[in-house]
Amino acid sequence: MLHLVQQVDASVDAPEQDERPTLAELASALGLRERKKRARREQLIDATHRLVERDGLDAVTVEAICEAAGVSVRTFFNYFESKDDAVLGHTPWPLASEAADVFAAGGPTGHLLPDLEHLVTAVLDDPPMGRSRLARALELASREPRLLAKHLAWMEQHKGQLVELVERRLGDEPGHSPDVVAAFALFLTHVTFMRWDAAGGQGRAPDHVASVVRELRSLLTD
Amino acid sequence: MLHLVQQVDASVDAPEQDERPTLAELASALGLRERKKRARREQLIDATHRLVERDGLDAVTVEAICEAAGVSVRTFFNYFESKDDAVLGHTPWPLASEAADVFAAGGPTGHLLPDLEHLVTAVLDDPPMGRSRLARALELASREPRLLAKHLAWMEQHKGQLVELVERRLGDEPGHSPDVVAAFALFLTHVTFMRWDAAGGQGRAPDHVASVVRELRSLLTD
DNA sequence: GACCGATTTGCACGGGGTGCAAAGTTGCAC
DNA sequence: GTGCAACTTTGCACCCCGTGCAAATCGGTC
Numbered sequence: 001m002l003h004l005v006q007q008v009d010a011s012v013d014a015p016e017q018d019e020r021p022t023l024a025e026l027a028s029a030l031g032l033r034e035r036k037k038r039a040r041r042e043q044l045i046d047a048t049h050r051l052v053e054r055d056g057l058d059a060v061t062v063e064a065i066c067e068a069a070g071v072s073v074r075t076f077f078n079y080f081e082s083k084d085d086a087v088l089g090h091t092p093w094p095l096a097s098e099a100a101d102v103f104a105a106g107g108p109t110g111h112l113l114p115d116l117e118h119l120v121t122a123v124l125d126d127p128p129m130g131r132s133r134l135a136r137a138l139e140l141a142s143r144e145p146r147l148l149a150k151h152l153a154w155m156e157q158h159k160g161q162l163v164e165l166v167e168r169r170l171g172d173e174p175g176h177s178p179d180v181v182a183a184f185a186l187f188l189t190h191v192t193f194m195r196w197d198a199a200g201g202q203g204r205a206p207d208h209v210a211s212v213v214r215e216l217r218s219l220l221t222d
Numbered sequence: 223m224l225h226l227v228q229q230v231d232a233s234v235d236a237p238e239q240d241e242r243p244t245l246a247e248l249a250s251a252l253g254l255r256e257r258k259k260r261a262r263r264e265q266l267i268d269a270t271h272r273l274v275e276r277d278g279l280d281a282v283t284v285e286a287i288c289e290a291a292g293v294s295v296r297t298f299f300n301y302f303e304s305k306d307d308a309v310l311g312h313t314p315w316p317l318a319s320e321a322a323d324v325f326a327a328g329g330p331t332g333h334l335l336p337d338l339e340h341l342v343t344a345v346l347d348d349p350p351m352g353r354s355r356l357a358r359a360l361e362l363a364s365r366e367p368r369l370l371a372k373h374l375a376w377m378e379q380h381k382g383q384l385v386e387l388v389e390r391r392l393g394d395e396p397g398h399s400p401d402v403v404a405a406f407a408l409f410l411t412h413v414t415f416m417r418w419d420a421a422g423g424q425g426r427a428p429d430h431v432a433s434v435v436r437e438l439r440s441l442l443t444d
Numbered sequence: 445g446a447c448c449g450a451t452t453t454g455c456a457c458g459g460g461g462t463g464c465a466a467a468g469t470t471g472c473a474c
Numbered sequence: 475g476t477g478c479a480a481c482t483t484t485g486c487a488c489c490c491c492g493t494g495c496a497a498a499t500c501g502g503t504c
Contacts (some may be wrong), residue, residue: 033450033501049300061490072453077492145375152378153371180413180437187409191402198401213442215402219437222334255470255481285460294484299461447504452499462489469482474475 031164041079041089042133044069048086049136057087057144084150088137091128095161099123104178105170112169112176120189121206124196142197155186162186188212263301263311264355266291270308273360279309305373310359313350317383321345326390334391334398336366339435340412343428346418357423364419377408384408410434 047069051060062083066073080086099122102108103115127134141147162182172177191212196205269291273282284305286294301401302308323346324330325337349356363369387444392400418427 001468029503036501037451044439062492063490073491074454074493075452083490083491113442132420145379148378149371149375152374153367154371156374157367176441179416180434181441183268183409183413184438184441187405191405194401212402215399216406217404217442219398219403220335220435220442258470259482284461285459295460295484296462297483300483303461305460447503448501449499450499453497455495455497457493458491460489462488462490464486465484466486467482467484469480471480472478474477 002057032170040069040071040075042046042129044071044076044079044086045089045129045133045137048083049133052087052138052140052144057084057140057146082167083143084147087147088151088154089129089133090150090154093128093158093161094126095158095165096125097122100165104165106169113213115169116181116185116188117209120185120192121209123189124205124209125194127205131201135197138197138201142194152190155190159186161181262291262293264296264299264309264351266293266301267311267351267355267359270305271355271362273310274362274366275358277331279306279362279368306369307365309362309369310376311355312372312376313353315350315383316345316348317378319344319348322387326387328391334403335435337391338403338407338410339431341405342414343431345411346414346427346431349427352369357419360419360423362416364416375381375411377412381405381408 020194035123044065048060051065051068060083062073062076065083065086066076069076075084087160099119103119107115108118109115128139138151159182162185163178166178166181166185167174170176170181188209192205192208195208196203198210223361241303266287270287273287273290277408284295285297286300287305287308291298298308321341325341329337331337351359360373361371377387381404385400385409388400388403388407389396392398392403414427416428417430417434418425421430
């Protein structure tokens with residue numbers, strides 16, 4: 001089977017050191033089916049990254065990616081809706097998390113801005129994939145306008161949920177318009193992401209939240 | 223010629239009342255060639271809007287649009303790079319305007335935030351097409367995620383120029399990081415645009431800038 | 445090993461988008 | 475108005491993206 005060869009190849013080529021579980025128990029507890037599925041997904045993302053980095057998004061065909069990953073084209077589209085999605089590796093956002101509930105309930109500090117920072121931090125701290133893969137995805141996205149578009153659209157897609165969350169938090173007597181607060185939260189997330197990427201994708205993304213907020217505050221109140 | 227019939231058709235169907243020049247002199251000064259070109263472009267945008275409004279973006283084929291506009295498919299792609307672009311009618315941004323120079327030079331008030339407001343106002347006041355067409359484009363964009371993505375990407379594309387502009391303004395001793403200021407300007411533009419659209423696309427878009435800034439300030443400093 | 449459900453694959457197809465060269469228009473000079 | 479140069483439109487061939495469908499293959503289980 002070519003698959004196994006390619007699989008090994010991929011993990012050697014781009015070792016991820018930050019899979020949270022790391023326990024062999026979990027790996028086997030998941031079952032071969034699930035493990036294979038995840039492996040294929042990462043394998044496809046890695047192959048896509050490698051080729052796009054080398055040749056550019058438009059010069060890479062899905063066929064080429066599949067050839068590199070040892071998978072049929074049809075299978076590729078079982079995993080991703082489009083070629084672009086394979087670069088970004090987008091996954092539903094964990095907006096329904098514990099941190100979200102805390103925020104909606106008025107916590108953790110009781111002040112809107114710091115609590116927004118906490119929320120953004122929590123979201124950024126729960127990345128949809130390994131850091132190095134994520135960094136590569138953002139790296140490519142900031143080069144290829146079409147990818148950046150997809151990324152922004154993906155964030156914007158969650159705006160509805162975010163507005164809802166803010167409305168829960170603000171209650172009947174807003175004082176702020178939920179639209180603007182939600183848009184600001186997305187903005188904050190985006191800028192922080194870009195900062196993290198510009199800093200080489202090292203360390204935790206949320207480390208940049210505070211400095212971005214500080215800059216914005218001074219801009220708004222100089 | 224079917225073209226002429228369709229052309230009349232289009233202008234009756236969607237009368238634009240805010241073409242700035244309006245002078246017959248200018249129209250003829252432009253020459254038949256240029257006038258025809260612009261007419262076709264608007265004709266295609268209008269046909270696209272009509273069909274997409276009725277059937278949705280994905281259900282409308284370029285072929286159908288061209289049939290409705292009385293133009294060959296190949297010609298469509300002489301005017302727009304993609305079907306999506308025909309909805310949005312994007313055009314290079316007038317960032318190299320007088321207002322931009324004033325901003326870069328430190329004016330008009332000498333305070334960064336108000337001057338940013340002026341800049342955004344100037345940009346929003348110089349729309350790439352008639353107001354009603356623009357409103358329809360934004361309307362559709364806020365419904366179709368893919369279009370919103372394109373729109374955001376289009377704005378993001380100008381970030382480079384904007385950063386440069388901010389750098390000119392701030393000089394050697396920034397005090398603010400140009401990246402964040404530029405990103406903020408884009409954000410402000412976007413939110414204001416959405417406000418304007420949500421308000422029905424009536425009146426001048428820049429009328430909403432001040433209130434958005436006020437809200438953001440109170441959010442950042444409560 | 446035999447069965448069920450999940451996954452992969454090949455195939456056919458429609459639509460988006462481009463390069464090219466032929467045909468048609470426009471602008472201009474005489 | 476004739477003729478020419480520049481520009482635009484068009485048809486055509488072509489490649490790639492993405493999907494529906496049904497057959498084959500694989501994983502888990504008894």
